[in-house]
Amino acid sequence: MVRVRMDLAYDGTGFSGWAAQPGRRTVEQTVQSAWGTILRAPRPTLTVGGRTDAGVHARGSVAHLDVPTEQWQALPGRSNRAPAEAATRRLGGILPDDVAVRGVQEAPAGFDARFSALRRRYSYRLQDRAQGGDPVRRHETVRLTRPLDVERMNEAAMHLLGLQDFAAFCRRREGASTTRTLLRYQFAREQDGLVVATVEADAFCHSMVRALIGALVPVGQGAREPHWPLQVLTSGTRNPGVTVMPAHGLCLEEIVYPPEAELAARAARTRARRD
Amino acid sequence: MVRVRMDLAYDGTGFSGWAAQPGRRTVEQTVQSAWGTILRAPRPTLTVGGRTDAGVHARGSVAHLDVPTEQWQALPGRSNRAPAEAATRRLGGILPDDVAVRGVQEAPAGFDARFSALRRRYSYRLQDRAQGGDPVRRHETVRLTRPLDVERMNEAAMHLLGLQDFAAFCRRREGASTTRTLLRYQFAREQDGLVVATVEADAFCHSMVRALIGALVPVGQGAREPHWPLQVLTSGTRNPGVTVMPAHGLCLEEIVYPPEAELAARAARTRARRD
Numbered sequence: 001m002v003r004v005r006m007d008l009a010y011d012g013t014g015f016s017g018w019a020a021q022p023g024r025r026t027v028e029q030t031v032q033s034a035w036g037t038i039l040r041a042p043r044p045t046l047t048v049g050g051r052t053d054a055g056v057h058a059r060g061s062v063a064h065l066d067v068p069t070e071q072w073q074a075l076p077g078r079s080n081r082a083p084a085e086a087a088t089r090r091l092g093g094i095l096p097d098d099v100a101v102r103g104v105q106e107a108p109a110g111f112d113a114r115f116s117a118l119r120r121r122y123s124y125r126l127q128d129r130a131q132g133g134d135p136v137r138r139h140e141t142v143r144l145t146r147p148l149d150v151e152r153m154n155e156a157a158m159h160l161l162g163l164q165d166f167a168a169f170c171r172r173r174e175g176a177s178t179t180r181t182l183l184r185y186q187f188a189r190e191q192d193g194l195v196v197a198t199v200e201a202d203a204f205c206h207s208m209v210r211a212l213i214g215a216l217v218p219v220g221q222g223a224r225e226p227h228w229p230l231q232v233l234t235s236g237t238r239n240p241g242v243t244v245m246p247a248h249g250l251c252l253e254e255i256v257y258p259p260e261a262e263l264a265a266r267a268a269r270t271r272a273r274r275d
Numbered sequence: 276m277v278r279v280r281m282d283l284a285y286d287g288t289g290f291s292g293w294a295a296q297p298g299r300r301t302v303e304q305t306v307q308s309a310w311g312t313i314l315r316a317p318r319p320t321l322t323v324g325g326r327t328d329a330g331v332h333a334r335g336s337v338a339h340l341d342v343p344t345e346q347w348q349a350l351p352g353r354s355n356r357a358p359a360e361a362a363t364r365r366l367g368g369i370l371p372d373d374v375a376v377r378g379v380q381e382a383p384a385g386f387d388a389r390f391s392a393l394r395r396r397y398s399y400r401l402q403d404r405a406q407g408g409d410p411v412r413r414h415e416t417v418r419l420t421r422p423l424d425v426e427r428m429n430e431a432a433m434h435l436l437g438l439q440d441f442a443a444f445c446r447r448r449e450g451a452s453t454t455r456t457l458l459r460y461q462f463a464r465e466q467d468g469l470v471v472a473t474v475e476a477d478a479f480c481h482s483m484v485r486a487l488i489g490a491l492v493p494v495g496q497g498a499r500e501p502h503w504p505l506q507v508l509t510s511g512t513r514n515p516g517v518t519v520m521p522a523h524g525l526c527l528e529e530i531v532y533p534p535e536a537e538l539a540a541r542a543a544r545t546r547a548r549r550d
Binding site for chain 2: 137
């Protein structure tokens with residue numbers, strides 16, 4: 001078997017999220033089908049570093065798959081290309097316009113797209129002037145009716161950083177830990193009417209980014225005090241004052257992995273902690 | 276009459292360009308209709324600083340219209356708002372998602388959206404890695420199959436700057452001058468696989484930006500020498516080697532006007548030169 005790393009980007013608008021679901025168009029199934037076609041084999045299993053919900057975009061997603069050596073070596077056909085390059089090109093010819101495989105490579109030893117990851121970075125785009133904004137990018141921007149005070153939001157966001165139990169911001173899943181390390185949570189006014197949030201953590205539980213943004217928007221609009229999001233966090237339970245924000249403002253920007261020598265150790269550590 | 280300046284942005288995808296055409300969805304008619312609705316009057320005439328073709332986007336378009344004083348003063352209705360603010364809000368409530376009125380204001384004396392303009396700035400987005408690019412922004416990015424050498428393109432673009440007859444890059448129109456001042460023509464690699472061109476001139480003739488990009492792409496791909504675009508320019512006739520590039524990569528980013536005191540003089544000068 002050859003373990004293959006694949007970097008990909010997609011417009012989430014036309015997908016019911018990453019994870020395969022019967023009867024729905026999903027990124028996972030779309031990419032699996034393309035691999036099945038170029039390998040002339042049944043759809044392979046994909047492991048992704050960041051599962052995204054319906055409507056969420058990705059510019060820096062990473063997945064892996066294991067390909068039987070014989071199928072891998074058959075990829076170039078009669079061309080002189082290396083199998084990874086042949087795969088990249090052939091996937092590009094098959095995939096629809098809303099998914100792009102940015103690169104395919106033989107993964108270094110110990111690589112696991114999910115468990116080797118050190119951290120994930122998301123962005124969230126907010127338009128805070130009713131008549132402002134960029135209609136060309138409306139598919140990736142959420143429109144608010146009241147302006148945001150970015151400084152006030154950053155003051156509040158800072159208090160959420162670090163190793164914490166994010167149960168208040170997670171959709172609960174039986175037996176799963178909700179403890180995460182929030183490494184970065186910042187808002188920046190990129191232009192008049194546009195605020196972009198950057199959220200980075202070792203990992204995220206379900207709906208966590210969208211709930212974190214939903215906890216900070218009322219602070220930025222003056223409806224809540226800057227210490228309120230921390231109060232919600234420490235309460236440990238979901239708060240009806242926190243809106244889970246719409247999916248289309250969210251984009252998975254990057255998944256960061258350690259240097260090659262540390263990949264296997266990192267994966268072992270992550271697995272141990274999750275069990 | 277009150278002369279009104281309106282700043283607007285639109286996603287060109289769903290429009291047959293700016294200019295009203297019977298039976299087509301155009302930005303001009305869409306915005307005119309919205310004004311007609313809020314003024315409770317027939318559609319007003321709009322004068323725009325940058326007419327765009329079908330599929331071309333705008334983030335910084337500017338238009339003006341003349342509104343009878345009585346209609347203008349009736350805009351706030353029973354609210355305390357100024358007429359300009361009332362107009363902005365009410366247009367925002369009526370216009371479809373792919374057009375945004377960024378602002379409405381009473382224009383300073385002598386203002387003419389078309390003739391007072393000092394210069395126009397456009398961007399053009401090129402993706403030059405087959406599998407690269409950002410699927411979320413594919414509606415505003417043109418995909419090339421061969422990589423671009425940005426340094427080579429900038430060397431060639433530099434020679435086109437200045438006051439020149441751009442007949443070789445314009446769709447000919449009887450009696451119209453094709454002499455323009457090209458103020459800026461630069462390519463920048465914004466990220467791996469993405470090159471963004473900036474083109475700025477006092478004014479542009481029809482299809483000029485798209486032809487200018489089309490003259491530089493073969494230089495960037497190594498198919499033409501850097502002195503070739505200047506040869507085309509000096510030939511004074513359209514060259515079959517120059518492709519008019521697709522509309523959807525193009526965006527009108529900004530129209531720049533002089534300080535208030537110079538608006539009327541600038542308009543008079545521009546009009547005199549065009550006649």
